[in-house]
Amino acid sequence: MSGRISRIATISVHTSPLDQPGTGDAGGMNVYIVEVAKRLAARGVEVDVFTRATSRALPPVTELAPGVNVRNVVAGPFEELDKGELPRQLCGFTSAVLRAEACHEPGHYDLLHTHYWLSGQAGWAARHRWGVPLVHSMHTMAKVKNAALAAGDRPEPAERVLGEQQVVDCADRLVANTAEEARELVDLYGAAPSRVATVSPGVDLGMFAPGSTGEVRRRLGLPHDAFVLLFVGRIQPLKAPDVLLRAVARMLDDDPALRNRLVVAVVGGPSGTGRRRPEQLQKLAADLGLGGVVRFEPPCPQDELADWYRAADITVVPSHNESFGLVAVESQACGTPVVASSVGGLRTAVRDGDSGVLVRGHDPAAYAAVLRGLHDDPGRRDRLARGAVRHARAFGWDATVDRLLEVYEDATTRFSTTTRAEVTA
Ligand code: UDP
Numbered sequence: 001m002s003g004r005i006s007r008i009a010t011i012s013v014h015t016s017p018l019d020q021p022g023t024g025d026a027g028g029m030n031v032y033i034v035e036v037a038k039r040l041a042a043r044g045v046e047v048d049v050f051t052r053a054t055s056r057a058l059p060p061v062t063e064l065a066p067g068v069n070v071r072n073v074v075a076g077p078f079e080e081l082d083k084g085e086l087p088r089q090l091c092g093f094t095s096a097v098l099r100a101e102a103c104h105e106p107g108h109y110d111l112l113h114t115h116y117w118l119s120g121q122a123g124w125a126a127r128h129r130w131g132v133p134l135v136h137s138m139h140t141m142a143k144v145k146n147a148a149l150a151a152g153d154r155p156e157p158a159e160r161v162l163g164e165q166q167v168v169d170c171a172d173r174l175v176a177n178t179a180e181e182a183r184e185l186v187d188l189y190g191a192a193p194s195r196v197a198t199v200s201p202g203v204d205l206g207m208f209a210p211g212s213t214g215e216v217r218r219r220l221g222l223p224h225d226a227f228v229l230l231f232v233g234r235i236q237p238l239k240a241p242d243v244l245l246r247a248v249a250r251m252l253d254d255d256p257a258l259r260n261r262l263v264v265a266v267v268g269g270p271s272g273t274g275r276r277r278p279e280q281l282q283k284l285a286a287d288l289g290l291g292g293v294v295r296f297e298p299p300c301p302q303d304e305l306a307d308w309y310r311a312a313d314i315t316v317v318p319s320h321n322e323s324f325g326l327v328a329v330e331s332q333a334c335g336t337p338v339v340a341s342s343v344g345g346l347r348t349a350v351r352d353g354d355s356g357v358l359v360r361g362h363d364p365a366a367y368a369a370v371l372r373g374l375h376d377d378p379g380r381r382d383r384l385a386r387g388a389v390r391h392a393r394a395f396g397w398d399a400t401v402d403r404l405l406e407v408y409e410d411a412t413t414r415f416s417t418t419t420r421a422e423v424t425a
Pocket of ligand 1: 020021022023026027028029031232233234267268298299300301302305324325326327328330
């Protein structure tokens with residue numbers, strides 16, 4: 001038990017911590033929830049994660065780790081629903097969450113931590129019913145996302161913008177991943193600065209650590225002398241894997257001899273609007289004449305992913321928007337520098353010129369030039385690799401949990417007797 005907090009309800013409506021990250025809606029937020037919950041439990045804080053059951057086969061409760069239970073709430077059809085259809089299931093979901101607490105003594109949970117606006121809506125009701133403080137993490141924000149859409153990508157609906165605003169207005173504390181996200185909460189959503197806390201996400205520094213490139217390349221069937229570029233993550237326009245493929249096509253146009261030693265590995269599965277045409281990226285690779293250069297790999301668990309990072313010379317993260325970018329930090333922790341777009345959290349996750357290179361915009365030619373420069377300069381790559389390991393060391397999950405516990409304590413203190421009386425009235 002930590003201070004006054006002994007039991008937390010975490011809400012994650014649209015994606016379950018039991019899902020494999022890197023495909024569908026499961027990504028960094030799932031990793032965040034699992035890593036934080038496990039570490040809170042290790043410090044004596046029990047965590048119940050409420051999520052929507054997506055299969056009849058799921059039991060009502062799954063133990064994820066000692067002290068961490070996933071509560072698979074039945075709300076709406078079991079088969080996967082698009083995120084856009086979930087608001088209509090929120091009433092059923094929320095009432096099931098409220099009933100779950102009713103089975104216990106009043107005051108069972110000390111605090112609610114909700115992730116993404118849909119969960120924040122459920123948390124809004126639970127805060128009032130249970131009389132406990134609500135801490136909310138946005139993870140992504142519609143207003144930020146809509147300002148940086150990939151060509152042809154679908155804007156986030158007004159319903160989400162309004163829903164996010166309501167959650168910002170009612171949460172006792174808002175957790176931002178970076179100082180930039182904290183500023184956006186204040187400037188775009190009018191959050192009072194005193195209610196916003198910046199808490200950096202982390203990386204499992206035990207799992208993601210440098211290793212022998214030669215050995216993992218042998219295991220993964222990659223030539224030992226190849227120049228390996230890696231993309232990891234949910235495949236959707238927002239993540240811009242097409243920019244990497246177009247940049248590679250340009251590099252090969254400029255120097256056809258590179259074809260013999262260039263490998264591009266893409267690890268992840270379709271997500272978001274990318275699910276409507278899951279074969280689109282493979283088709284683009286074929287159209288660009290990259291058959292034999294690009295290798296598509298299904299999503300894999302993080303211990304296997306660590307080998308992909310170790311095998312790569314450079315991880316490329318060309319996203320149009322990232323609230324943080326765990327992939328960038330994981331790669332650096334494995335000693336692989338990152339070439340990333342200079343957007344959002346990537347500006348914190350990568351130290352430009354020291355642990356990787358930040359590229360402005362999404363012009364494939366600009367990426368091609370940076371990648372070619374790094375290909376030609378192994379000495380610079382080695383320096384960046386050393387800088388990458390140094391930079392990633394600042395991002396352990398234990399530090400994230402230390403800081404979150406401070407935020408929880410602060411939220412509890414400020415959730416005064418008056419507030420408690422007011423919200424439960
Ligand atoms: N991931 C994974 N297996 C995969 C691909 C991705 O476990 O095959 C994980 C990866 O380790 C990272 C997360 O998915 O922790 C993606 O997080 P990131 O912040 O980079 O992107 P998001 O999904 O939040 O947009």
